[in-house]
Amino acid sequence: MLDLFSGIGGFSYAGEKLVGGYETVAFCEYDKHAQKVLRKHWPDTEIIDDVRELANDAERFRGSVDIICGGYPCQPFSLAGVRRGDKDDRHLWPEMLRIIQAVRPTWVCGENVAGHISMGLDTVLSDLEAGGYQARCFVIPAVAADAHHRRDRCWVVAHSDDAGQSASQRAREDNRNQPWNDTWRRSTDVADAGSRGSENARAENVGNADKSNSQRINGWEPKPSEQGGRQGFAARCEDVPNASSPRLQGDVGQGQAGSQGKSEGYPAKCRWWEPEPAVGRVANGVSGRVHRLRQLGNSIVPQVAARILWAIKKSHNG
Template identity: 55%
Template sequence: MKSIELFAGIGGMALAAGWAGIETIAFCEKDQFCQKVLKKHWPHVPIFDDIKKMNRQVLEEHGVIEKDGTVDLISGGFPCQPYSIAGKRRGKEDDRDLWPEMFRIIKEIRPTWVVGENVANFANMELDRTLFDLESIGYRGRAFIIPACAVGAEHRRDRVFIVAHSSSKRLERVHNESNRIDLQLPKEIISGFKRKATPRVLRRGNGIPNRVDRIRALGNAVVPQQIYPVFKFIREIHEIETK
């Protein structure tokens, strides 16, 4: 399977996707420090820095996808500031609401799978819009809220993951064979909702290169273990579809 990751940050999604056997073939990320991290760990994967200028034609010109072709998966943790309880929660009235740009690219590329990520409060504000947009172009989707403490992190960090599949007759075959796959979240993740996590206070360190950039990048990053089960199930379902 091949994937394009939008709003990639330092590549948390790409790392988890790789664990599941999904190859990332392009990133979109504007932050220069994050770009350095991506180039270090994925030196041969092209990085596009402006989501508003990224489109099918650009991807075809750079050889990311073939003309009239597609990819198996488009993923992205679009900016959370419009929905975070730490902000003003202006939603789609906020200039940083970039779901419409991700949706535009999905419409142009038409991947088999879509995975979106955001803060938990997104489910209270704009989840209905996102699912409606995807359904309007033939995708079936649902959302999960998974806490980071369920996968061993020392903080709660609830995140909502939107998972959508392009509707097709092949999906009926997946449902018929779904007894081969546990499509429920693992028990350790379910139990994480009842777990109390107390974050440790990081020691201040003077002289650490790019310390502010590193902390900001980590704060915005997806915990790879948190989203890995999603990619794992997608990979297993893909194997049934293409059998």
């Protein structure tokens, strides 16, 4: 894995610690405090300061990287900002694209805010397709991994076209030759998207965790006996405020994931959230509290990334 816009290493933590089988060859992160966190937990892994410098020298990673991950800056697209898009100085997707083009990994996994769907997502999907990747996007909130807050995020997953053609060209030539295995077909209806052409698989096809079929987002269709119930891995948004509900406390009931947190080999350690300690609303004497809060706010939720990386690993290894 080449981990871009690494922050405190959420993608690498998900791939190495929660899923297993991933190894991070380098981080790219400019924030000095975040770099300290990365050096503490990955002391032997290279940290590159500037994504632009990495883009100029990315070919050195070609042949040694299977997947590039990165939560490219959200400020150009966030509904909380002025949404200047590609006119924002923090618009760094073009640099991530340059790195992808130079390294040519088999997989790409990107993350951004939900506001990206209405601004910039079409460009990202088109850039990936033009570069020989078939890409799909999903909205998976933190609550889908049983977190105690919603935190909607847009996740872009792309797989390379071995023939070097664009995804739409390949779909026209052989719409059966999809680079996704059955795990992804069940969760994203890729075969149906392929019949329409990848150029049409845009924001209207983004998975919506609010919909009644939200159990499909994470790749597990409910059994017929479960379709009428509330079971399954994906959470329902109306439960989010109820922190006392059994589901939010870790009891997922009789869903596909099972009460032991297992689903087709998915590691159980990704399923549980430790209860929060009973501390006051104001924490006194916490070292680097402002830095910590900023890093947590900028970070991805590793438990959500782990679901995606687990499915990619399963597909990649056949």
